[in-house]
Amino acid sequence: MNTNEFWMLGGDLKISRMGFGAMRLPSSERGGPANDPDTGRAVLRRAVELGVNHIDTAAFYFSGDLTANGLISEALRPYRDDLVIATKVGPRRGRHDPMPTGHMEPAELRPEVERNLRELGLDRLDLVYLRVGGLGPAPDESVGERFEVLARLREEGLIRHLGVSNVTAAQLEEARALAPVAAVQNRFDVTMPQDTELLGVCEREEIAYAPFFPLGGFGIPEDERIARIAARHGATVPQVLLAGLLALSPLMLVIPGTSSPAHLEENMAAAGLKLTSEDLAELQSP
Numbered sequence: 001m002n003t004n005e006f007w008m009l010g011g012d013l014k015i016s017r018m019g020f021g022a023m024r025l026p027s028s029e030r031g032g033p034a035n036d037p038d039t040g041r042a043v044l045r046r047a048v049e050l051g052v053n054h055i056d057t058a059a060f061y062f063s064g065d066l067t068a069n070g071l072i073s074e075a076l077r078p079y080r081d082d083l084v085i086a087t088k089v090g091p092r093r094g095r096h097d098p099m100p101t102g103h104m105e106p107a108e109l110r111p112e113v114e115r116n117l118r119e120l121g122l123d124r125l126d127l128v129y130l131r132v133g134g135l136g137p138a139p140d141e142s143v144g145e146r147f148e149v150l151a152r153l154r155e156e157g158l159i160r161h162l163g164v165s166n167v168t169a170a171q172l173e174e175a176r177a178l179a180p181v182a183a184v185q186n187r188f189d190v191t192m193p194q195d196t197e198l199l200g201v202c203e204r205e206e207i208a209y210a211p212f213f214p215l216g217g218f219g220i221p222e223d224e225r226i227a228r229i230a231a232r233h234g235a236t237v238p239q240v241l242l243a244g245l246l247a248l249s250p251l252m253l254v255i256p257g258t259s260s261p262a263h264l265e266e267n268m269a270a271a272g273l274k275l276t277s278e279d280l281a282e283l284q285s286p
């Protein structure tokens with residue numbers, strides 16, 4: 001990984017722009033059969049070895065007894081001083097639910113933050129996103145009451161930086177009026193660019209943007225343009241998807257998810273893939 005590929009999260013926390021998403025470690029299908037925990041731990045250790053210091057997780061990423069947080073704790077403790085673990089709270093998922101079934105009430109958020117602290121074996125969480133909405137953002141929903149709970153936990157020292165996930169530009173503004181927002185995590189990949197207004201706010205306010213489903217989320221997109229660019233560089237389509245995001249803006253933090261050691265190596269190598277201005281124009285053309 002290029003050593004200059006970092007972002008200062010919230011102005012004071014050095015975070016690798018090439019990160020790792022842990023959702024797929026317990027099970028590659030949400031609610032599907034559990035993956036092999038030894039492989040999951042090996043993937044995490046290798047990601048860190050390759051220079052990743054940003055791991056994205058949540059207590060609601062699990063399959064049966066196998067949890068993303070548990071694997072992170074087992075694989076990476078004692079944590080390196082520079083490791084940044086980002087987690088999310090908001091969705092409610094019972095032990096036997098294959099997917100989250102709804103949203104937590106404000107009063108449920110403190111216990112959920114404490115659960116993340118416990119599962120990860122930490123005294124303070126580096127970055128906690130309030131995750132709102134369902135599959136897409138819920139534009140009419142106020143985030144204020146729930147974000148205030150996290151803002152209080154930040155003041156108490158249980159959280160270092162706050163983020164919001166799956167939000168509209170208006171919801172980001174509502175949160176920012178209550179406490180500093182260091183990162184946004186919304187669905188975004190180079191084949192479906194959106195969030196133009198929100199990205200403008202992130203650029204202006206130096207807020208990181210960590211796209212979820214950076215590889216499309218439901219299978220690598222079949223896109224002739226991307227395949228052409230990949231062929232020009234002797235690279236793969238996932239590598240072009242990731243390099244394209246990193247090239248969009250210095251505030252883009254990518255968190256590709258995989259439970260496969262080979263895919264991890266492939267994805268991490270994308271940090272060294274330099275796309276040309278011609279490639280980028282082709283990626284962004286309608």
Ligand SMILES: NC(=O)c1ccc[n+]([C@@H]2O[C@H](COP(=O)([O-])OP(=O)(O)OC[C@H]3O[C@@H](n4cnc5c(N)ncnc54)[C@H](OP(=O)(O)O)[C@@H]3O)[C@@H](O)[C@H]2O)c1
Pocket residue numbers: 020021022023024028056057088131165166185186211212213214215216217218219220238255256257258259260262263264266267
């Ligand atoms: N805030 C939110 O609402 C939200 C929602 C979803 C995800 N997230 C976060 O975002 C992270 C990234 O999203 P994601 O993991 O769901 O989706 P993704 O990164 O877009 O794609 C992951 C999928 O692509 C496959 N894959 C990964 N690398 C590959 C490669 N080089 N070649 C072929 N297939 C490859 C993985 O399968 P294999 O395991 O077989 O490699 C997995 O099925 C998650 O891990 C999670 O931390 C957040």
